Amino acid sequence: MLNTIKIIQLNVIKLTKCRHRELYNEFRHLDPDIILLNATGIKDDCPIKFFGYRVYQKNSAGEDHAGIAVAIKHQIKHRPLMDFTDDTLGITLETNIGPVNIATTYIPCRRDYIYYQDFVSLSQRPAPTYLIDDMNARHPTIATADSNHRGTLLSRLIQNDRLKFLGPDFSTMVSNKGRPDIMLGNRNACLNFTTTRGNVTTSDHLPLHITISTAPIKIEPRTILDYDHANWDDFKLKIDETYVNDRVDINDTDGKTKDELDERLYYWFATILMAINATIPKKIIQFNSGPKQSDALNLLQSQYSDIKRHADIFGYTRYMRDLILYIQDNLFEEFRRLQTDFWDTTVHKIDLKYDDHTNVSKFWRGIKRLLGSTKKLCDYLQTVDGDKITDSTDKAHLMKTVENVFQITPEDNQHFDADNETHVLDYLEAERHQLALHDLTDLTRLRDDNYLTCKFNVQDIVNVIKRLKNKAPGISGINKLIFLNYPPLQY
Incomplete structure (x- = not known):
């Protein structure tokens, strides 16, 4: 009997042969007990195979951007759950506290409804039941800022205490915008669990790594910078001393090649990181892994x-x-x-x-x-005249009007991609001289008639920094607070 279940869930956006091999190599070293795949695009008469796993699959409509699959290790004793009306699959496996149900489904954006009958069936099961899927649902109840019809229907099940939202509390998209992949549980879903993001794959979704356990799960502490006890005067002095000792004029950018500019940019980042490590202490963040066993x-x-x-x-x-x-x-x-x-x-x-x-x-x-929710839902739509529409009927009429504006005829739609591709290629060919890279930088080419090439000064940089949000803009981890305390002479 199991006491810990390791699960990976991912929207694969059509499981091609190349992507199948990539996913197998990606998941093999993680050794998951269960793999949940959404949007496989594989019809039921073409079996999906993963070495060492028993695979159950379903694609009722036989569409390319639909279908689901559940893969479980051969040696794990289980029972498939296939008594559903729509594209929903699940398995029941035995743990040291009894049976646990793991299920998945996929609802494409083009379907403006949820599989209500399947969800109610899962919510009424006496064993702990977890539904991990890509529903493309949005609602503040499931920690998103806006709402759609699927999210509204799902929120009613949550508010009626049939299901409960369990996570994740992070984006599940590579673009870091949106969390279509969610984890739900029924009333008896009371086991300990953790959710983390996986590595980037060829899909635009990130794998969701989930651990469900009947025992407490240890979460490793994380080290972060302690900005409250930072010595900002030493931080500025450290950067100034580095530029003086190395005799580097980072602002000398005229007549430089691309490689020389990259070297100066790398030196600039390295100098900031060196000053951060020397003047800003670190602190350890401890995570509560859940209730301890009694x-x-x-x-x-x-x-x-x-x-x-x-x-x-x-x-x-x-x-x-x-x-x-x-x-x-x-x-x-x-x-x-x-x-x-x-x-x-x-x-x-x-x-x-x-x-x-x-x-x-x-x-x-x-x-x-x-x-899991920090933003309030906007309860109105605003027209171009500034009028705020709150009535649901008027909002539906306005949305229908907007949809009609962007509709095109079937004939135009048939040639849309080819015509636009030709138009883009012709434009790039005609403007090739503007897209070609120069060998050296030349500040005399800056012109005020174009906002992309206009000149800017130190005060412009300071104004942009003040408008930044206080979060890390990229993998460097250099946030607004660092820029605000950067020596002004080094801009």
């Missing part, structure tokens, strides 16, 4: 394992089955009690942290962060 929970798990082992050897009787169900109910109840106590303790810590009445807004921001 003595009562350990006792119930031991009782369940012993009785289950006895029943497997000597056979099941009615008394044995009733006793197993009774212990399972107590296990789920103890899990829920521990999670409720853990939530209350976490909220109490936030309350103590912002005990002052002037920090009420910070307290509620902390609570919203725990709930």
